[in-house]
Amino acid sequence: MNFPTGAGTDHCKRMKLLPMELILGEVPWIVVLIILPLTGGMACFLFPTISKSLGLLTSLAVISCVWGLGWQLEEDGAQRYAIGGWGAPLGIDLYADGLSLVMVAVAALVGLGISVYSSSYFRRDKANHFWPLWLFLCGALNALFLSSDIFNLYVTLELLGLTAVALVALADGSEALTSAMRYLLINLMGSLFYLLGVAFLYHSFGSLDIAILAQRVEPSPAVWAAVGLISAGLLLKTALFPMHFWLPAAHASAPAPVSALLSALVVKASFYILLRMWLEIFPIVGISFAQLLGLLGSAAVLWGGIQALRQTRLKLLVAYSTVSQLGYLFLAFPLGMSIAWKGALYMLLSHAVAKAAMFMAAGNILAAGGHDRIADLSSITQRLPLTLTAFSLAGISIMGLPPSGGFIAKWLLLEASIQSGQWWWGAILLLGGLLAAAYVFRVVSHVFTQAEATHEAREVPARMEWTALVLALVVIFLGVFASWPLAMMEIGSPFGGGS
């Protein structure tokens, strides 16, 4: 493999470039992406009076850094950056390829949406807690997506988990506290399993760097144990059926922007680690484990869908929909070909954006009507046309209908399942889509009643309505301009060559 180091390559070529491009090319964006939100978080903690502006500014800056990183990757291919110049196996390496780039980009995009939404959502006292935690979480996410070292991944995973738990606990009431507590335990347990697995690997092969492990690893009982432990820990955190039991309560009881970031980003982080390990270190574990993951994924798709249909509260419905949608991601494992990975990644991307929009919409409904009982939605939905439009547009992607990102993802996965002759995964995809249609329209149909308002609705800030709508529009655009994100995924060919 060829790893161009960030600094000092190809000076002759650089000299001819414009100053602007020189800056873009020379700044180690990969590091800035991690440092920036952490610094922002610290600043918010120190200066609570201006934390809102600081938070928004940081989110904007992160977006531009992602753009810089994307530019570098486009020019030079995958990037490896040795922190402090030490390099693996002694020091810590950061690594960015198309897969990391997509993840960082989603986190930045949805992150900006969450920042804008939160700037109107939280009252003063809550906001002081929210902004530092959220920016730390943002930094942890970026660090996680850019680490190339399995211990470093553990550290970021812990930081992510702890900030997420604190954010869940921001909601008032004992119910939120209980679910935060449960969420904490689950997180700790997941990390513990993961750490044990890391210990096995380090003991056997003497390295923590993913690229080095990928070369050294060979079948042995220790590797089997490591794979088992790491997968168990990560699957618990990703809430794959039947380990999803903690997710609906935690995601539904959190404040709306926190629900959005948990469902859109946090569960995806542990999935990303699993995917990365699977692509680099785990290829030796063989087919039967992949089939098991596919099976659990299918069960999640169906079970999540059925549960979502049975819920009486909107936020719980949306949370169970997450359980269902996460199942799709695991269908790529038994298929195991490049288009299947791309499909799963596209699903991840669209689900992140769509689910963030959906939770925000649910938050707006809750804010306007004071409740989120689905049966009594008619009187609220009439007064929030923008919010309901956002919910419906996001719903199109969740159902996998065109034009939306979810449709592209479904097409790719379906193509992979037919091409590999494993049509039953395709059947699950279609069934999941039908279930999703059923639960999305259960909510959307309330828009079209002409019920009279039963009580005075509270105002919802326009910014909250528009953020949900803009995110929902992004997911529609993902269904029309798909070639660009798909090309982005190819950088450094993380999924191997061929079909």
Place this chain on the structure above:
Amino acid sequence: MNWNTALPLMVLGSSLLPGLMIFFLSEEHVVARTSLNLASAILKIVLIGGMFWGMLHGHHYESRLALLPGLDLVLRAGPLSMLFVLLSAGLWLVTTVYAIGYLEESPYRSRFFGFFSLCVTATVGIALAGNLMTFLVFYELLTLCTYPLIVHRGTEVARKAGRTYLIYTIFGGALLLLSSVWLYTLAGTLEFTDRGFLSGLDTSLHPTLILIFALLIAGLGVKAALFPLHGWLPLAMVAPAPVSALLHAVAVVKAGAFGIVRVVYDVYGIEFATDLGLTLPLAILASATIIYGSLRALFQDELKRRLAFSTVSQVSYIVLGIAVAGPVATIGGLIHLVHQGVQKITLFFCAGNLAETLGIHKISEMNGVAWRMPWTMAAFTIGAFGMIGAPPLAGFFSKWYLARGALDAEQDWVILILAGSSILNAAYFLPILYIAWFKKPPDSWPAERSFGRNETSWALLIPTVVTAMMTLALGLLASAPFSLLEWASQIVNRGFAQ
């Protein structure tokens, strides 16, 4: 970007952008909304006219956007696309005028007209789609945009009809998605081509291709209301009359029938489909639907419901014409795509006029109504005779070509179906005409509104009369140069080997 690549996009955009703008207009902006609606409908016709003119002069119109590796979103103008796109754009204009009159003073008009425009956008997309994937994208979009129109009134019945519609169409969409992806993995392309792109595939794949064909027909048959997938259509008649017109004549049902034409002609190719033995089962299915729809129509007292079952029956003529698989029968099927649209929209406009003006919903309430509303009932009479197939109206030519085509293709049994269906058509339309013209009117109508000296408002009457005149004109001018008939013959010549 030049005219040749921009024009198909502009045709699409001419209803998409106004549609999106309408959503943001508040209810009181009647003038702005009405002018936006009419201007976009007229602009669309002008653009399509320009495209048609260019096509006759040898220009090639195509817009492409890369979507997936090897698969593009393609909009392309071809003879078959132009047939459908002109039909929908033309009928959209009259339906818009009608809807403006029909929905006067009713709530949620911005929402209604917004989705109305999106529906037409989707239909135009379906018509211009240059490959199966693009077709699928717009086909699903159409499902999503029609749902709000069907449930527009917000009553329990309307929501139930909407739910049924969704269950049918989303299921059909899933089948269509499955079969499209499957075809793509087998053939590596989905581009619509004259005489199809599948005939070169290995013979060992033929059983799979037959299965995919069945899936495709099931997916498209939902919208085309093929028996036994027609259940949503009669329920959907709770929607306002302009929506019924849209469902039955302009967009939805037509999209299904048009899709079947595309699949048989440009995906499989008519000769290859015949070789695989696919056309005969399709013809039998269409015939069963024709007879079944007519039989059910006989026993409906509610006017719109009778018309709905009549649609079930009539749309299958199009499918039958394709499935008989001879050039002449295909001409019959294609011209019926237009004829059925024009005739059925007239009938639904009339039903709407009766309901809006006099509160009449049932046939048993129509005693002598022709003397109260002579223009409306004259239009109805023309539409009904067209449906029965009386010369010299449009419907006669459809049936004539279908019958001749069946004889040419040596499928004589089709004549029996056509004859039987015409008798049934007469049996369910003539009594309505008899009641309306020859029975004594009652002393008072169920819910009469007065429009001064006119029988009803101009906005309702003019579209009705215009479409009735079109029915006449399509029949009388059938052999004129540049007529529909000539055009359909040209399309057919491209599909059959010389």
